[in-house]
Amino acid sequence: MYSSLVLSVFAIGIGTAEAVHKWSNVKIGGGGGFVPGIVFNEKAKGVAYARTDIGGLYRLNADDSWTPLTDAIAQSASWNRWGIDAVATDPIDPKRVYAAVGMYTNSWDPNNGAIIRSSDSGNTWSSFNLTFKVGGNMPGRGMGERLAVDPNNNKIIYYGARSGHGLWKSIDQGVTFSKVTGFTAVGTYVADPTDNSGYSNDIQGLAFITFDSNSGTVEGATSRIFVGTADKTTSVYVSEDAGATWRAIPDQPTGNLPHKAKLQPAQNVLYLTYSNTTGPYDGGTGSVHRYDITSKTWTDITPVKGGDLYYGFGGLAVDLQKPGTLMVASLNSWYPDAQIFRSTDSGATWSPIWEWAAWPDQNLYYSYSTPKAPWIDNSRQADDTKVLGWMIEALEINPFDSDHWLYGTGLTIYGGHDLTKWDTVHKVTIESLADGIEEEAVQDLASIPSETILLAAVGDVGGFTFKKSLSTVPREGWLTPLLTTNTGVDYAGNNPTSVIRVGNSNEGKPQAAISTDGGVSWSVHPGAQTGQYGGKVALSAGADAVIWSTTSSGVLLSHDSGTFSEVSSLPSGAVIASDKRNATVFYGGSSGTFYISTDSGKTFVKTTALGSAASIRDIAANPTLAGDVWVSTDVGILHSTNYGTSFTQVSKSLTNVHQIALGKGSGSYWNVYAFATGPNGDKLYASGDVGTSWTDIQGGQGFGAIDANPLAASKDTAGLVFVGTNGRGVFQGSGTVLATSVSSAVATLKTSTRLSSVLTARSTKTKVITTPRTIVISSIRTSMESSSGTIPISTSVTGTVRKWDQCGGQGYNGPTECVTGTVCTRQNEWYSQCA
Template sequence: MRLLRKFLPITAILILIVLFNTQSNSINLVLGTGNVAIGGGGYVTGIYLHPKQRDLVYIKTDVGGFYRWNSTNQSWIPLTDHFPVEQVNYYGGEAIALDPQNPNTVYIAVGKYASDWWHHKGTIFKSTNQGNTWQKLNLDLKMGGNEPQRWTGERLAINPFDSQLLLFGSRKNGLWISSNSGKTWSQVKSFPGKLKDNLGITVITFNSSVRNQVYAVAYDDGIYQSNDLGITWQKLPNSPAQVNRLAVRGNTLYVTHSSGVSKYSNGKWSNITPANNQTAFNALTINPSNSNEIIVGTLTEKALQIYHSYNKGATWKLQNRKTISSVPWWSDYMLSNPSVAAIEFDAHVKNRVWMTDWYGIWRTDNINTNQVVWNNYQKGHEEVVTFGLVSPPVGAPLISALSDVEGFYHEQLDVYPSRMLGSQDKRHNLFQDTYSIAYCETNPKRMVRVGGNRFNNTYGGATSDDGGKTWRQFASFPEKIMPTRVAMSATDPNLFIVTVSNGQPLRTTNNGATWQKVSGLPDGFNAPWNWSQPLAADKVSGNTFYYYSNSKLYRSDNGGASFDIVSTSIPHADWHSLKTVPLIKGELWLSLDNQGLYHSTDSGKTFSPIKSVKGAHLFSIGKAQNNSKTPTLYLYGKIDKLGNGIFRSVDQGKTWKRIGDSKKPIGNDPNFMEASRQKFGLVFIGTNGRGIYYVN
């Protein structure tokens, strides 16, 4: 399991779907406002409860934005889905701060990456209506919601005695202060801490019991204290260096860090690590109603340990816990609460405590039982990353290829899947990732997918005879070779082509039993964080395959054994998608991002641009409307005189109709588009970090 999900600027996984009417799928929705039910799947890096208003709860995610709890229907409301793709950086959650005096006011710090390769700056937004709308503030800095130490915090803090004063600890630019509710900011150049690049100041905590007192953490250096609201600072002698979280009550400071738990009181440090467990601790919370009661949690990818103290850490009880998931496919590993980021007491409900981890949100309503029962609350929180999607002409309306959770057979779009694609139980699944899925046009229940496990560099694939319900792993596959895309012959399901990362494509004629190298094609792109779709099989001719690269169209007429260049007059685009048309031999469509959309009817020899399309980021081909044989085109891009958006054409691109909601632009790096072969109007869009949407 990864501790840093990487991706390129065009990457984000949110999937958009026009409603498929199977069984309970009968609600009319607007494009971009409803999610296909998967259930979490992404890192929730913090949870925040307002001290004065019951059930006012927010969560922060690494690449999926921010949410607010809806206690009425027990679901999470996304608060940052209004950002368009041009502002994709704002889907990264760096920090959040709630005004303790005003339940309506909340601030968020946004930005996915602070690394040099990422050219976008983050910023801070303010809301005065609990996140329904946002105002951008005048502070633009590199921020890293998906960078290391994103599970620590919090970097943004509000003075509990004066809500106009805010402090923000940046990753690269030191400490910043605002004395007018964020209208203006100035750098605190007097902060003396040694700041580690890309981490900087990771925690700021005000003492709500002592006016003017505030603490800040320079990660890998130590803890600093100010008694004049951040004007001057002194390092606490002998403080832990790699601090994760702080909590302060009265004259006592509690600290979780890389080697345990410590307490600072009356100028002295005490090691209060539970059971002398010298491991990394992260989650930390003090009961607002009882300052003697503390909970801490280890920072681990497995075997989480939660400790509970009723005497300020003098003694601890290891929690005996049970997890109950509302999401049936969550594995035993996921139920073990890996990489817990935050644990927080609920000030308004006795014994209630919230927790977040690598995959979602948990809550117990009785922290003081002998066996603490944690239930997860995932409705509305959708954060998986898509690699590919297929909507076959028969069977399930959608089968997804995903990062980290393999993918799913989506029999119903509003019901959580029962298991991951390759799992027969909650202990085992075939792959960490699925990178691509394909099916045989004349026998669509025969499918193939490729994937693997990044954590141990093992890769391969699997085939299915029942439309994706069950899978059998390839009999063989070259070791340490990462497959990227797969295309299956239209007439022979035992024949398929697989492209690989930084190498020559492979071919099998016996369902993956043996493999041969394909000749005539360039080496594949560096994977896995690339969403281009260069490979396609002809939908009629079983021996014909196509491949696009660097302004060239390659074609094979011998079952993929070798490819020849058939066109060199196509524009170049690093971001591209090549697709073929059902029932018509030799008809291709090629999207080339800012270069537009191109069409070929002669097996790729010539391509004609669709003149009205000024940008084609994603596209797909779906079922024709009633009384028509012309497949429907869907486009995420730009149309002349209509601007940017998501569009549909029923006349091969001559005219376009805007679909969707401009206030919900699906902006979190859309990376894959797939339209239904079964139902007119059903279309899917995958993104990086915002789950699956469906609409009617």
């Protein structure tokens, strides 16, 4: 998983800049997403691959861990190649592996798909670009595998497409593909014909391709090939002449859709699972069937009947060491848990992995633990009965080891190494075996100075706090409340142990939580109300005010943990940030206009339109200096040292800038990090000299689409930066970003971005606010119209400081006497507050 990338060097401006960054995953562990397919090579021991819907392809290692294989091909322009809709391993040359890549078949993905191929076990890739799209994250993505290598002639590869594009064939090991015109079925099932988005109303296409290795050859090619289609009437086809002609198999099951088909060559039998939908989230009924190839007869071997059959079947495994032994899994059994069945007599009888005792008790024929990812078990809610998982489409028995089995869920990969106990003591061991798979969709990141290394707000599985180590899997996720998806997180600049997070959940509960110990423990924000959710959040430097730019309810404000109320002066959906030193200041951006609040978020006023910028994407405040603020836009990065009253474009070398972050540098300045279009294309760039020069620190590491990637940087460790991805978890990059000679045009910015104290900054010509005292709005309006561009501090400062406001710290020269009932308490060297 850990690899070193030597990056290209670009110096933009005066002097030169060099940087070598090493990239690796922050270890959340446990997978964190849907694994729709696992494939073992049937001829080479230890060769197996797992595909994910949004996080690429992985290779199994001997110690049960996994290695990611497709990071390098998922650059910003090719972000869709982390969607893996099918995978095939070559039974003749086990080092060869193929995958169908692409994320969506609708308008969400502007790119066509591809068939990628590797001759070195996935270390490097070449591709054949298709003329149509591939749907690795579309409905039906757990069906398959839609890609298969001829076991008698590995130059021949078949691929079953979606969207009516039919069956495709390569005769040159995937260098080129052409359509099989003799196969006319296209798989016409549509999940939701009323969906106008194109996501659920696209036809599902072909479901699987399975070669019969017993069938002999025609001119060197395997003669018998089975193809399944997403149709509820005629769905399974066969060719007896190596694909020259095709026919539907007579007497086949109807009414459901085939999901998986596995050959048991010793029996000359094809086993199939069916569900009434294509999944992966649904399925209310289904069946399991056995097709005897010799007698050409079908047998219904569904494990349960009648009222017990309330789910479809997805996962299917056959034991190649024990003919007649097979397993099937419920596609989705939401209550009380998933169900897995095992048969040792070709499906005549079955044993379940659990069964009812006296309701609501269950007899469990397994032991369960998650030592490689303890948060999976420790973060489960008390009313969540699902242990075995959901969305089970991948289920495999190691063809060389009958005790080793794996299955993929919507969360992780489970499995174990004592499977044959099922047939004797009927008690198998199940663990999370997804070590190395990081499939989380990261929504936001924050790095807290001197306290918490990283806070990661994550989709679907909540969020995580990394207090001491980035390589130790968290023991638990964010609880109390457990939000299904956390969308935003922020900390108080003057009181870094104070943290807030917001998110989405379908539980009808408040969607904001606060922490006073740097994200170790949480409680519901008292002012959050149901119906307010999503978006981003900004916590004031003094931790007493919260601005929440929600998805549901516009921009909201809470003071002193009070009820959130609307902020009408800031447009809905605005980008927000808090000044990290001045407790009364918040920033906002909407379209191309910058806003500031100097009354703790009660009102926002426009400071200026940012030149030709039409879109403000992100706002980053200097961690140690009030009024120093950076803004990313569609035309570049703009920098202000006077609270946004005026801005300077720091460099024209970067355009179309998305997320930005400030982190500790190795010299006199904060490093500035930015996802942007620059000399090396759409990449992550860094500057160690206030934007005078920029270096591509991403190199060959893929992060997917850069416009969706959260970005944060360490305030304590020089050169440490964090990237959140949509499907590959969080990356950490470490290295040195050297500064060039700073040009005279930006020399005046040197002091305002130094890592030294705020006291140093007061020597600059630009007047800055170093205290959280109230700024008079009328004074700001006047200063905006003046040529000086400064923001005067209100002179109406009383001799006492209210609760939670600043009363001391480096650079502070205001009142130190607290209101009755509070005491001036030191938080850190920069900040003391009345508490």
